[in-house]
Amino acid sequence: MKKLPAKVGVLVLDLLAAVLVLYSVSLIFLSNFNMGNLMVWLLTACVAGYAVFRRPLSLWFSAGAGRVVFWVLAVLAGVYLALIAFVSVSGYMNPPTGDERVIIVLGAGLHKDKPSKLLQCRLNKAYDYAAAHPDTLVITSGGQGRDEWRPEGDAMRDYLIAKGLPADRVLAESGSTSTEENFAFSLTILREHGFDETTPIVYVSNAFHCYRAGKYAALAGFTKATALPAATPLRSVLPCYLREALALLYYWVFKTSASGPMHAMVGLLELNKNFFYK
Numbered sequence: 001m002k003k004l005p006a007k008v009g010v011l012v013l014d015l016l017a018a019v020l021v022l023y024s025v026s027l028i029f030l031s032n033f034n035m036g037n038l039m040v041w042l043l044t045a046c047v048a049g050y051a052v053f054r055r056p057l058s059l060w061f062s063a064g065a066g067r068v069v070f071w072v073l074a075v076l077a078g079v080y081l082a083l084i085a086f087v088s089v090s091g092y093m094n095p096p097t098g099d100e101r102v103i104i105v106l107g108a109g110l111h112k113d114k115p116s117k118l119l120q121c122r123l124n125k126a127y128d129y130a131a132a133h134p135d136t137l138v139i140t141s142g143g144q145g146r147d148e149w150r151p152e153g154d155a156m157r158d159y160l161i162a163k164g165l166p167a168d169r170v171l172a173e174s175g176s177t178s179t180e181e182n183f184a185f186s187l188t189i190l191r192e193h194g195f196d197e198t199t200p201i202v203y204v205s206n207a208f209h210c211y212r213a214g215k216y217a218a219l220a221g222f223t224k225a226t227a228l229p230a231a232t233p234l235r236s237v238l239p240c241y242l243r244e245a246l247a248l249l250y251y252w253v254f255k256t257s258a259s260g261p262m263h264a265m266v267g268l269l270e271l272n273k274n275f276f277y278k
Contacts, residue, residue: 010054017051020044027239031116033147034109036239039246083245091210091229096129100202100226102195103130105160106182106213107142107152108206115152115159117233118206118240123156125230126204127163138165139189141173141182151175179213183220197221204228208244212251219255 024044027037050057060066105126108119115123123140130138138160142152151174160170173189176182187197201222205213207229217225232240 013047013051013054017044017048020047023235023238026235030235031239034239034243035246036236036243039242040239043242080245083248084241087208087211087241087244087248091205091207091227094210094214094225094227096202096226096228097200098133100133100200101136102190102199102201103133103136103138103228104182104186104201104203105138105140105156106179106203106205106209107140107156107176109145110148110150110152110155113149113155115155118236119152119156120159121206121230121233122204123159123163125228127160127165129202129204129228130160130165130169136169137193137195138170139173139186140170141176141186143174143176143181179209180216180219182213183217183222187220187222198223200224200226202226202228204230206230206232206240208232208241212244212248215251 020040021044024037024041027040031037061070103126105122108122109116110119126138130136140153140156140160142156144151151172153172153174153176157170157172161167171189171193173182173185176185183203190196190199197220199222201217201224203210203213203217203225205227210227210229214225214227
């Protein structure tokens with residue numbers, strides 16, 4: 001009887017490894033290359049590696065230096081899970097008041113020239129809010145990635161207009177390359193239309209991203225910014241939450257993407273994009 005729980009544990013581990021391998025392969029074809037995908041692949045390698053070599057690894061982890069490594073990894077995993085839990089709930093802590101005059105929709109990647117599923121969730125949420133508040137101005141914010149056929153802001157604007165928003169209500173910001181720039185560049189456009197940083201705004205992003213987005217809105221100068229969290233497609237949950245927990249740590253350490261190793265990291269990712277998306 002004592003062997004039954006162990007056999008069930010091994011079966012669960014093998015099943016988890018198989019699911020992660022299949023999921024990791026699917027990301028190559030269904031998602032843009034990003035840090036979240038890299039983290040999923042790293043997790044897959046760790047789980048699959050342990051599934052294959054569980055006996056020698058379990059023996060090594062049980063004593064000496066291996067036991068120290070085990071507890072270090074366990075603590076790090078606990079901290080990371082706590083960060084993911086924080087990311088999961090923090091996006092709902094700053095809801096709209098209904099008095100916002102501007103909606104800023106943050107970009108989230110295109111597939112060629114069309115909004116990704118993740119971005120469609122943001123756009124659909126923004127459309128519903130804009131339709132319910134007809135006096136609001138909408139800014140779609142996002143530049144053009146190297147694996148995208150056009151700027152995100154332009155594609156997002158076309159998507160909202162096609163859904164029924166009047167063209168004169170939707171402005172495109174198409175030069176930004178980060179959340180930080182989304183807000184800074186959108187503020188420049190707002191000033192050109194008679195608004196400023198004191199104008200009440202609501203920004204639209206997926207729930208996992210709303211906490212950090214709010215910090216960057218404040219960094220850009222906005223004093224009255226609320227969050228409208230959108231859903232996250234099921235297939236994107238794991239890479240998005242893994243990546244956002246890391247991004248949150250980065251923000252707490254460096255505060256701005258203009259400092260720290262971010263630019264070098266982005267450059268490395270661009271090289272890998274060239275490999276995967278020739």
